[in-house]
Structures are given as C-alpha cells and as structure tokens.
Amino acid sequence: MSPTPWFKRISDGLTRTREQLGGHLNVLLRRGPQLDDEFWDGLEEALILADMGGLAASEMVERLRKTATREALPDARAVVARLVDEIAAQVTLEAEDPFASGPACVLMVGVNGTGKTTSVGKLASAASGAGRRVVIGSADTFRAAAIEQLRVWGERAGVPVVERAHGADPAAVVYDTIAEARARDADLIIVDTAGRLHTSPDLMAELQKVKRVAERESPFPVRSVLVIDATTGQNGIVQAREFHRALDLDAVVLTKLDGTAKGGIVVAVVRELGLPVIRVGVGEGIDDLEPFDPLDFAGALVGDIS
Amino acid sequence: MFENLTDRLQSVFSKLTGRGILTETDVDAAMREVRMALLEADVDFKTVKSFVAAVRERSVGQDVLKSLTPGQMVVKIVLEELTALMGGTESRLVLSGRIPAVVMLVGLQGSGKTTASAKLARLLQQQGRSPLLVACDVYRPAAADQLEALAAQLGVPVYREDGGNPVEIAREGVKQAVATMRDLVIVDTAGRLHIDEAMMAEAAAIRDAVRPDQVLMVVDAMTGQDAVNAAKSFAERVDFDGVIVTKLDGDARGGAALSVRSVTGRPIKFVGVGEKLDALEPFHPERMAKRILGMGDVVSLIEKAQSTIDADTAEQLEARLREGRFTLDDFLAQLQQVRKMGSLADLMKMIPGANKLPADAQVDEGALARTEAIIRSMTPRERDKPSLINGSRRERIALGAGVSVYEVNQMLKQFAQAQKMIKQMQVAERQGKKGRRRGGFFPGMRRRHISYH
Ligand SMILES: Nc1nc2c(ncn2[C@@H]2O[C@H](COP(=O)(O)OP(=O)(O)OP(=O)(O)O)[C@@H](O)[C@H]2O)c(=O)[nH]1
Ligand SMILES: [Mg+2]
Numbered sequence: 001m002s003p004t005p006w007f008k009r010i011s012d013g014l015t016r017t018r019e020q021l022g023g024h025l026n027v028l029l030r031r032g033p034q035l036d037d038e039f040w041d042g043l044e045e046a047l048i049l050a051d052m053g054g055l056a057a058s059e060m061v062e063r064l065r066k067t068a069t070r071e072a073l074p075d076a077r078a079v080v081a082r083l084v085d086e087i088a089a090q091v092t093l094e095a096e097d098p099f100a101s102g103p104a105c106v107l108m109v110g111v112n113g114t115g116k117t118t119s120v121g122k123l124a125s126a127a128s129g130a131g132r133r134v135v136i137g138s139a140d141t142f143r144a145a146a147i148e149q150l151r152v153w154g155e156r157a158g159v160p161v162v163e164r165a166h167g168a169d170p171a172a173v174v175y176d177t178i179a180e181a182r183a184r185d186a187d188l189i190i191v192d193t194a195g196r197l198h199t200s201p202d203l204m205a206e207l208q209k210v211k212r213v214a215e216r217e218s219p220f221p222v223r224s225v226l227v228i229d230a231t232t233g234q235n236g237i238v239q240a241r242e243f244h245r246a247l248d249l250d251a252v253v254l255t256k257l258d259g260t261a262k263g264g265i266v267v268a269v270v271r272e273l274g275l276p277v278i279r280v281g282v283g284e285g286i287d288d289l290e291p292f293d294p295l296d297f298a299g300a301l302v303g304d305i306s
Numbered sequence: 307m308f309e310n311l312t313d314r315l316q317s318v319f320s321k322l323t324g325r326g327i328l329t330e331t332d333v334d335a336a337m338r339e340v341r342m343a344l345l346e347a348d349v350d351f352k353t354v355k356s357f358v359a360a361v362r363e364r365s366v367g368q369d370v371l372k373s374l375t376p377g378q379m380v381v382k383i384v385l386e387e388l389t390a391l392m393g394g395t396e397s398r399l400v401l402s403g404r405i406p407a408v409v410m411l412v413g414l415q416g417s418g419k420t421t422a423s424a425k426l427a428r429l430l431q432q433q434g435r436s437p438l439l440v441a442c443d444v445y446r447p448a449a450a451d452q453l454e455a456l457a458a459q460l461g462v463p464v465y466r467e468d469g470g471n472p473v474e475i476a477r478e479g480v481k482q483a484v485a486t487m488r489d490l491v492i493v494d495t496a497g498r499l500h501i502d503e504a505m506m507a508e509a510a511a512i513r514d515a516v517r518p519d520q521v522l523m524v525v526d527a528m529t530g531q532d533a534v535n536a537a538k539s540f541a542e543r544v545d546f547d548g549v550i551v552t553k554l555d556g557d558a559r560g561g562a563a564l565s566v567r568s569v570t571g572r573p574i575k576f577v578g579v580g581e582k583l584d585a586l587e588p589f590h591p592e593r594m595a596k597r598i599l600g601m602g603d604v605v606s607l608i609e610k611a612q613s614t615i616d617a618d619t620a621e622q623l624e625a626r627l628r629e630g631r632f633t634l635d636d637f638l639a640q641l642q643q644v645r646k647m648g649s650l651a652d653l654m655k656m657i658p659g660a661n662k663l664p665a666d667a668q669v670d671e672g673a674l675a676r677t678e679a680i681i682r683s684m685t686p687r688e689r690d691k692p693s694l695i696n697g698s699r700r701e702r703i704a705l706g707a708g709v710s711v712y713e714v715n716q717m718l719k720q721f722a723q724a725q726k727m728i729k730q731m732q733v734a735e736r737q738g739k740k741g742r743r744r745g746g747f748f749p750g751m752r753r754r755h756i757s758y759h
Pocket of ligand 1 (some may be wrong): 110111112113114115116117118119140145146192194195196255256257258259280281282284285288415416497499706
C-alpha cells in the first residue's frame with residue numbers, strides 16, 4: 001500500500017479545489033453564517049455538483065437541517081463541518097466483502113471502460129498476495145484483445161487465467177474456469193466480463209446466463225460486483241439499478257478515484273440499492289487498489305473547507 | 307421523478323392554471339425546474355447558471371407570461387437556446403489538403419478512444435481515404451492488439467512498436483504512411499488523467515511531433531460534473547479541435563457533451579452509438595438538446611421512416627392523398643411500411659415519454675398484424691368504400707380475420723379518424739403553408755416540423 005493515503009495524494013495534486021465540492025462550500029460559507037433558505041439551497045446544489053444526484057442530495061440536506069435544529073448548530077460553518085460525517089454515515093454499510101469472506105466465485109461486471117479488467121488484475125494480485133489460491137476467468141470474449149489484456153494482468157498477478165477463443169460463449173468460459181479452479185483446489189475465482197450497456201436486453205440476458213452457469217457449477221457462493229467509474233454522472237444510478245435487477249449484485253468497486261472526480265454517484269447507489277462499496281481504484285498500477293473507507297471517501301468528496 | 311422537462315414544466319404550470327395571468331415568480335418556478343433538469347442531465351453547473359439566466363430573460367421578455375401554453379413556450383425557448391449553445395448546426399471534420407492528413411484522438415481512460423479511432427478510419431475510408439492507424443498507447447496491456455484487431459476488420463494497416471516511445475511511434479507512423487501511400491493517419495493515444503502532468507506533456511509532445519489537422523477529444527456520454535475539469539485541461543494542454551461523444555447508445559442524458567462544448571467552445575463532431583465499427587454518426591445539436599431534456603429522438607424516428615419507406619409507394623400515396631383519396635388499401639400499404647421500419651418496440655424507444663410506460667404495456671406488436679388481417683379480409687370494394695361495411699359484413703370480416711367484431715369496429719373508427727386528419731392537413735396545406743415534402747406521409751411526419759409534445 002502506498003505511503004500516503006490516496007485522498008492526500010489526490011489533494012496534493014493540482015489547484016482544482018475551486019471546481020470541487022469544497023470550492024462551492026467555501027463560496028457558500030463566504031456568504032455569511034446564516035442558516036436561511038439560500039444556504040440550504042446552495043448546499044443542495046453543491047451536493048448535486050459532486051454527482052450525488054437530486055434525490056440523495058435533497059435527502060442529505062433534509063437530514064442536516066434536522067440535525068441543525070436538534071443540536072442547535074449555530075451557523076453555516078457548523079453545518080458544513082457535519083457534512084463529512086453525514087456522507088460517511090450514508091455510505092457505511094455492514095456487508096460482506098466477497099473477496100475477504102471465504103471461498104467465492106466473483107463476477108466483475110459493468111458498462112464499457114469502467115475498469116473491470118484492470119480491477120480483476122489488481123484484486124487477483126491482492127488476494128494471491130494474501131495467500132488465497134486464485135483463478136481468473138476471461139469471459140470477455142467480445143471486445144477486441146480483451147483476452148490478451150487480461151492475460152497480461154494474470155501474468156503480473158502470478159495467477160492462472162482460463163481462456164477460450166475470441167467469440168466463444170462467456171458462460172462456457174465460466175464453466176471451464178470453475179473446472180480449472182476445482183482441479184487446482186483454488187478458493188477464489190474472479191471472472192472478467194465484457195463491458196455492456198445496461199440498456200441492451202440481450203447483453204444483460206447473456207450476463208444472467210453466465211451467472212446461472214456459475215451458480216450451477218461453482219462449489220463456492222457466486223457473487224457479482226459492479227465496477228463504477230468515479231467520473232460517472234447521474235447515469236451511474238441507472239446502471240447500478242439495471243445491473244442489480246439483472247444480477248442481484250453484492251457489491252461495488254469504484255475506480256479512477258485518482259482523477260478529479262470523487263465518485264459522488266455511489267452515495268446515490270448506496271442509498272438506493274444498499275450495495276456496499278468494497279474497494280477503490282486509484283491508478284493503473286497493480287497495487288493501486290485500496291479498501292473503501294467511508295470517512296476518507298467523504299473527506300475527499302467534500303474537499304478542503306477553509 | 308420526472309422523465310423530462312416537458313413533464314416538469316407542465317406540473318409547474320398546471321398548478322397555476324385558472325389563475326389567468328402568470329407572474330415573474332411563476333417563471334422563476336419554471337426556471338428552477340429547467341435548472342434541475344439540466345443538472346440531473348449532468349450539465350455543468352456554471353453552464354446551467356448562465357444558461358438559465360439567458361432562458362429566463364427570453365421567457366420574461368416574450369409571450370410566456372401571456373401564453374395559454376406557457377409550458378410549451380418555455381420548452382421551446384429552452385430547446386432553441388440549448389441547440390444554439392450546442393453549436394447551432396452540425397459540424398464536419400475538416401482535413402487539410404496535406405498528405406497524409408493526420409487526426410489524433412485523446413481522452414480519459416476508458417472513454418472509448420481505440421474504438422473511436424477504428425470507427426473514424428472506417429468512416430473516412432468510405433469517403434475515399436486510405437487510412438493508417440497508429441497505436442500510441444504503449445501502457446494499457448494489449449491496447450495495440452485491440453487496435454490491430456479492429457483495423458483488421460476494415461482491412462486497414464496499423465503501425466505499432468511495442469515498448470516504443472509514443473512520440474517516436476507517432477512520428478514513425480506518419481513516415482510509414484508516406485512510404486506506403488496512405489493519405490490519412492489516425493493516431494490512437496493512451497487514456498490519461500488530465501491531472502497527470504507527465505502524461506499530458508506526452509500528449510502535447512505527440513501533437514507537436516505530428517502536427518495533426520484535427521485533434522479530437524473523446525468524451526464518455528455518461529460523464530458527470532467532472533467533464534469540464536478534464537475538457538478544460540485537455541483544451542489548455544493539448545488544444546483539441548473537436549469532440550467525439552461516445553456510448554450514446556445507452557440511456558445517459560449526455561449533459562457532459564454540452565458542458566464540454568460550452569466551456570471549451572470546441573464543436574462536437576461525431577457521436578458513438580454502439581460497439582460495432584459502423585456505429586459512428588454525425589452530431590446533430592437539436593437531437594442532443596432534446597436528449598438532454600429527456601424529450602426522445604423524434605427526428606431519428608422520422609429519418610428512419612424516410613429512409614425505409616420506399617419512394618415509389620410513398621409517392622403514390624402522396625398523390626392519392628393530394629387527390630383527397632385515402633382508402634383502406636392505402637392504409638394497409640402504410641401499415642406495411644411501418645412494419646418494415648423494424649419492431650414497434652424499437653420505434654417506441656425513440657418516442658418521447660414512451661420509456662415511462664411499463665415494459666409489458668408498451669407495445670402490442672400483434673395489433674398491427676390484426677389490423678392487417680382485418681383489412682385483408684375485406685373485399686376490394688369494401689376497402690375502397692368502407693361505408694359499405696354494415697353489421698353482417700363486419701361479422702364476416704371478423705370471422706375471416708380471426709378477431710372480434712369489436713376489433714373490426716375499432717379499426718374502422720381509427721381509419722375514419724386518419725381520413726379526417728388527412729383532410730385537415732390538406733386544408734392547412736392549401737392555406738399556403740408550403741412544407742417540404744419528402745416521402746413522409748404519416749400525419750405529423752409530413753413536414754419536418756416537430757411538435758414538442
Ligand atoms: N487512472 C485510473 N485508470 C484506471 C483505473 N482503473 C482502470 N483504469 C484505466 O481505465 C481504462 C479502462 O480499463 P479496463 O480495465 O480496460 O476497463 P474495462 O471495464 O475492462 O473495459 P472494457 O472491458 O472495454 O469494458 C484503462 O486504460 C485502465 O488503465 C483507475 O483506478 N485509475
Ligand atoms: Mg475489460
């Protein structure tokens with residue numbers, strides 16, 4: 001793990017705070033201490049700007065309003081100071097981590113380009129480093145060179161990758177992967193799947209079939225994990241909803257938090273679907289994966305308040 | 307939550323009806339809805355602010371206050387302003403006469419640059435160019451393999467140098483194009499974060515090495531508020547000329563497209579609408595504006611109709627319409643044309659608001675087939691003169707078509723309505739509205755005037 005926490009590394013970056021939530025909150029605070037409608041509206045707007053979405057934002061503001069009344073918070077600054085805690089509380093869930101609770105067969109799913117394959121590589125490397133016996137399944141048989149890409153990650157992680165030819169049935173790859181895992185007496189199977197838009201019924205059905213085959217064949221519980229890109233806007237909640245509907249998801253991995261986007265959309269996802277965020281991706285290297293820490297996340301989302 | 311701006315505004319203004327005259331406060335309420343609609347579509351916050359101010363000014367200054375349909379007026383203004391902000395008219399890719407011409411693609415990780423490079427190669431290939439693709443992403447595993455696999459589908463060569471320096475690869479790629487007589491080079495670069503100093507400097511160095519005719523930034527339609535941060539940095543450091551918006555085949559509103567356009571002033575050139583290589587389309591500002599507002603893609607629907615409906619049938623029909631003759635035979639021909647356009651479910655997707663219907667209630671594919679069966683069970687004389695169809699004839703027709711008499715009645719009623727509508731259209735036309743006539747013959751499809759509701 002890196003010497004400085006990722007959220008520090010991020011805020012050590014360029015001058016971009018003015019574009020972030022913290023920047024807007026600072027503007028709001030400069031208005032004055034009064035807790036009037038303009039303040040609450042401004043707060044709601046600031047949360048929407050963090051990609052949190054209308055519903056999650058207005059709920060958050062409602063909660064803060066109540067807190068302010070109940071605890072007689074004196075001014076705007078005091079309310080803003082509570083914001084990090086409120087957001088952290090919102091994304092804190094007691095839930096099982098599919099990668100850290102016994103043998104499992106985990107399907108990594110999501111829309112195109114979110115970072116599924118890279119995350120498979122990182123997760124496999126971390127698990128194998130922690131003493132798990134891991135097998136990777138290369139079930140993206142659709143995208144050009146997806147198999148080659150994952151093969152490289154398998155080599156980097158020192159984990160075997162089960163492949164079939166480009167164009168093969170992804171469910172068949174899963175079948176083979178589970179057989180291989182049995183043969184190797186592995187206790188963790190991680191399956192990379194092709195990126196797909198949740199609006200395609202055919203591709204979502206294909207994924208359901210992959211899961212059915214996994215459930216039929218796997219000696220371990222089957223879990224599905226949605227990979228969401230931190231830059232995603234309001235469509236993220238729709239994605240999560242549709243993948244959840246199709247697969248009954250177990251958790252979320254949030255990638256690309258090393259950019260300026262802070263992944264506010266997962267607040268809405270956790271709020272609506274009750275799915276835990278279990279890891280965050282913070283770079284393109286094999287070790288750029290960290291556990292999800294609600295306070296760090298909320299702190300980075302809100303940014304510096306001056 | 308509301309599906310689209312029209313619904314939102316209707317709900318605002320419906321509270322006000324009965325009170326007669328609208329006040330500026332009412333307009334403010336409407337503007338709040340406009341603001342929320344745009345924010346929920348991921349349009350950048352500052353863009354939203356200045357945009358809403360402009361719309362408000364026009365709304366107050368114009369007839370919205372006096373209008374009987376203020377909601378429609380506001381939607382119209384919003385749509386016009388949004389379209390204007392998006393760049394007015396579509397913008398094409400301009401390449402210099404230099405040989406080879408060079409196009410370079412840049413963007414964040416996972417935005418879809420490699421696929422877009424291949425799509426662009428295909429498009430320009432169809433326009434008579436002979437492209438060479440250059441693989442400058444030496445970081446992501448198998449990125450060059452991906453480009454190569456896509457290029458192979460097009461029969462387009464790829465220049466790659468594994469383990470090489472991206473700036474050198476780009477330079478060599480152009481040399482290779484000269485040597486092999488390719489007149490277009492498309493440079494695919496690695497995805498990079500706009501705050502990654504070294505990587506941004508690399509992109510600028512590639513640009514300086516090959517001096518592209520066009521640098522295009524690839525932006526994922528699903529991007530949220532962060533789109534402006536990335537776009538600004540890329541504009542400053544790499545100075546792109548235009549934008550390709552990808553993944554528009556999903557259901558993201560795509561407000562990021564507007565954000566990028568408004569903060570950088572760079573036009574959107576193309577949109578990606580699928581994983582296949584032919585899924586790259588020119589950008590249409592008004593369609594994008596409607597999409598952002600959740601108003602569906604009526605224009606696409608009409609274009610689809612116009613390209614599918616065969617010209618002869620259309621002309622014949624149109625002639626008959628002009629003569630004021632529209633029989634059940636024509637109705638049948640019309641139905642068959644509709645069925646040729648694809649499944650009703652697909653067509654429904656393009657209709658504003660249709661996405662709100664529960665999935666199973668959306669379309670009755672069988673209805674068209676039943677209507678067709680009913681008409682086919684009529685005698686030619688009956689088709690020509692439906693007034694002949696009395697009770698016993700209806701029973702016979704129902705039997706022949708395997709439907710109930712009720713359904714036959716319904717069908718005849720619908721037909722009568724269609725006839726009436728056509729008569730009205732003719733009256734309107736004679737009154738001097740000279741519409742463009744092009745194949746369209748559905749009511750409302752006749753002119754390329756799109757109503758907002
Ligand atoms: N900066 C950064 N880049 C990342 C992160 N995770 C993935 N990426 C990059 O994002 C791009 C897409 O990652 P992939 O792992 O190929 O994404 P995918 O979801 O498998 O993509 P498809 O299979 O094409 O749908 C690559 O360039 C990765 O290097 C991250 O946490 N931070
Ligand atoms: Mg992948």
